[in-house]
Each structure stands twice: as structure tokens, then as C-alpha cells.
Amino acid sequence: MNATDLHDDAIVIDGLVIAKWERELFEDMRKGGITAANCTVSVWEGFQNTVDNIVAMNALLDENSDLVLKVRKTEDIRRAKQAGKTGVMMGFQNAHAFEDQLGYVQIFKDLGVGVVQMCYNTQNLVGTGCYERDGGLSGFGHEIVAEMNDVGMMCDLSHVGAHTSKEVILASKKPVCYSHCLPSGLKDHPRNKSDEELKFIADHGGFVGVTMFAPFLKNGIHSTVDDYVEAIAYIYNLVGEDQIGIGTDFTQGHGQSFFEWLTHDKGYARRLTNFGEIINPDGIRTLGDFPNLTEALLRHGFTEPQVRKIMGENWLRVLGDVWGE
Numbered sequence: 001m002n003a004t005d006l007h008d009d010a011i012v013i014d015g016l017v018i019a020k021w022e023r024e025l026f027e028d029m030r031k032g033g034i035t036a037a038n039c040t041v042s043v044w045e046g047f048q049n050t051v052d053n054i055v056a057m058n059a060l061l062d063e064n065s066d067l068v069l070k071v072r073k074t075e076d077i078r079r080a081k082q083a084g085k086t087g088v089m090m091g092f093q094n095a096h097a098f099e100d101q102l103g104y105v106q107i108f109k110d111l112g113v114g115v116v117q118m119c120y121n122t123q124n125l126v127g128t129g130c131y132e133r134d135g136g137l138s139g140f141g142h143e144i145v146a147e148m149n150d151v152g153m154m155c156d157l158s159h160v161g162a163h164t165s166k167e168v169i170l171a172s173k174k175p176v177c178y179s180h181c182l183p184s185g186l187k188d189h190p191r192n193k194s195d196e197e198l199k200f201i202a203d204h205g206g207f208v209g210v211t212m213f214a215p216f217l218k219n220g221i222h223s224t225v226d227d228y229v230e231a232i233a234y235i236y237n238l239v240g241e242d243q244i245g246i247g248t249d250f251t252q253g254h255g256q257s258f259f260e261w262l263t264h265d266k267g268y269a270r271r272l273t274n275f276g277e278i279i280n281p282d283g284i285r286t287l288g289d290f291p292n293l294t295e296a297l298l299r300h301g302f303t304e305p306q307v308r309k310i311m312g313e314n315w316l317r318v319l320g321d322v323w324g325e
Contacts, residue, residue, distance in 0.1 A: 001304060003295035009314035011035045011081055013289060014246055015209035016180035018043075020253030021060055025287070026067040028252070029086040032290030035312060036077045036087035038115050038179060039245070041095045044267035047104060050097035054090060054111050061088060072112050073325040075314055089319075091179075093159065094120035095144060102147050106247070109151040114323060115179060116148065117156035121272050122265050127164035130190050131272045134161030137168055144170045154322040157246075159207075162197060169204050174322045176201065180211035183234050186218045190273075193241055195234070195238055202239035204307030207318045209247025210235055212284060215275045225283030225296045233300060234309065240308050250287055251278065263290040 012033055018040040019025050029037065042050040042058055061070050071087040080087035090113045098104045098116075108116075118141065121129035126141035129275040137145070145168055149153055155176040157165040169176055178201060184192035196209060212228040214221045234239055236244050249259070259275060261267045272287070279285075283292045297307045 003298050005146040007033055007291040007294040010308050013315040014248050016171055016247040017250045019250050023064050028286055028288040030067055031288035036071055038089045038091040041090045043094050043120055044093040047097050047099050067284045072264050073323055074320040086173050089114045091115035095220040096124050096125045102143055106151050109153050115154040115156050119160045119161050128161040129159050130161050134163040136163045142171055149173045152323045157250045169201055175318050177207040179209040180212055182231050182247040189216050191216055198238045202243045207243050208235055208239055209308045210247050211247050211249040212281050214279055221279040223281040224293055225281050229296045229300045230279050237317045241309055264292050311325035
């Protein structure tokens with residue numbers, strides 16, 4: 001099967017998209033043949049503002065129902081594939097929206113949230129992000145992990161500190177993930193994960209989504225889709241073919257003000273990092289270029305079954321394990 005036919009036939013899942021939610025983006029997702037994506041609806045927002053974001057996303061999904069549908073369970077992802085639509089999984093990049101209320105976990109699950117990152121770069125009530133001294137998973141954090149396990153919500157550790165991540169991995173009774181990360185073995189960066197961290201999550205049944213966010217790639221803004229595949233191959237060789245997938249971290253459509261909000265603690269306080277210029281790898285500039293990734297994986301020697309797993313089947317399986325449906 002050639003790359004085009006394989007991409008058209010495969011289930012393609014992007015484990016992290018934080019783009020500007022609008023029809024133009026959904027059209028590009030369809031152009032890219034994306035079956036489903038974990039779409040961020042909360043970063044620094046508290047409970048009320050996150051609910052408002054979900055209300056807005058629900059309205060947008062209704063307005064664009066010819067292109068997208070809402071995902072609550074893995075059956076919805078399969079349904080999206082059959083219908084030629086893109087399934088939208090709603091996810092958080094911070095547990096801040098839970099505030100100090102365990103019961104909010106169930107509330108957000110009922111609203112359709114399937115993946116929640118425990119911390120975004122800094123300290124919250126659950127644990128510590130990757131940009132400050134890591135105090136580990138708090139007592140309340142242990143309760144949040146247990147509650148997320150119970151309701152069927154995936155714990156994401158992409159922006160989480162190494163110590164907190166390890167304690168979440170050990171505490172969780174269900175698989176957890178780095179939904180979007182790169183290896184520090186190719187570039188040393190606070191957001192990248194060491195070989196030991198990547199092996200540890202895989203050894204405990206967890207999952208690794210590989211990002212193509214240029215500041216974290218070896219060649220930065222000069223990267224190509226082949227540099228991205230190099231990073232995928234690097235992690236693949238550490239975790240194996242069943243616990244790896246895609247998590248691009250596409251920020252498509254956003255301007256500088258959005259990145260200023262992201263890179264300051266709580267969205268407004270101290271500066272945590274400065275991405276500089278952001279140019280996605282040549283060959284996968286937009287979500288519509290996704291077929292080029294399938295072609296590049298094949299070109300680099302991955303087999304058709306391996307490509308199917310990396311592009312989406314692995315995500316589908318692990319989400320089913322966590323969601324229980």
C-alpha cells in the first residue's frame with residue numbers, strides 16, 4: 001500500500017492540538033485526514049472560565065458538524081473515521097480548573113473531558129511543573145489521580161516535573177501519558193524527557209506522544225519532517241512500537257499575544273520561557289500536511305503495521321484502556 005492510501009485508510013490521532021478553534025482549522029484537519037485530536041480547552045483558566053471554554057467549543061462543534069464531532073469514548077473516534085469527520089477530544093493542559101474540588105473531576109468528565117495534564121509548567125495544588133523546583137505529587141494530587149482513574153480520565157505529564165511525573169506514574173492504576181514531548185537525548189531542554197523518564201513511563205504501561213514543536217527539536221526552526229521522524233525513531237527505540245504515538249502541539253492560527261499568555265506563570269505573572277520564533281518543521285507546517293508524516297515514516301523504514309500504530313492505533317488502544325470504552 002502506498003503512503004497516500006495508507007494514510008487515507010489509517011486511524012490518525014493527534015494527541016495534542018492547542019490551535020485557534022475555528023472552521024478554517026477544522027477544514028485543515030479534514031485536509032490532513034485527522035481522525036481525532038486531543039484539543040486543549042484549559043491551560044491557566046479556573047473552573048468557571050474553563051466551563052465557558054467548553055460551552056464555546058460545544059457551540060463551534062455544532063456549527064461545524066459537517067466536519068467534526070465530539071468524542072467521549074473510543075467508539076466516537078471510530079465513528080468519526082467512518083463518517084469522514086474529525087473527532088474532537090476535549091483536554092486540559094493543567095489541573096487548575098479542578099481548583100480544590102475533587103467533585104469537579106466528574107463534572108468535567110460528564111462534559112466530555114478525556115485527558116488532563118496534571119500541571120502546566122509551574123506549581124499547582126496537584127504537583128509541580130517542569131519549570132520550577134519539583135516537590136512531587138501532593139496529598140490532594142494523589143486524590144485527584146485516584147478520582148481521574150475512577151471516572152476514566154487520562155493523566156498527562158508533558159509539562160510536569162520529573163519527580164511529580166514519577167509519582168503520578170506510580171500512583172495511577174491506569175496508563176498515563178506524555179501526550180506531547182521530545183527526547184532530551186537529542187536536545188537538552190526543560191520540556192524534553194530523558195531516556196530514563198521515557199523508559200520509566202513505558203515500563204509502567206504508559207504512553208508517549210511525540211511533538212514537533214520546533215523550539216524543542218534538535219534543529220529548532222530549521223527542522224524538517226525528517227527531523228521529526230528522527231525524534232519519533234529515537235523514542236520508538238526506547239519504548240517499543242506499542243507505546244508511542246503522535247502529539248504535535250500544533251498552535252495553528254494563534255498570534256503573539258497567545259504565546260505571551262502561555263509563557264507567563266498563570267498567564268500573567270513571571271516569564272517562564274521565551275519560545276522566540278515558532279516555525280513548524282518543513283513538510284508539516286499545518287495540520288493539512290499530516291499525510292507527509294505517514295510518507296516520511298515509511299521512507300525511514302517503518303513498516304505499514306508500525307506506521308498504523310504510531311499514527312493512531314496505539315492512541316486508540318490506550319485511550320480505551322483509560323476510558324473503559
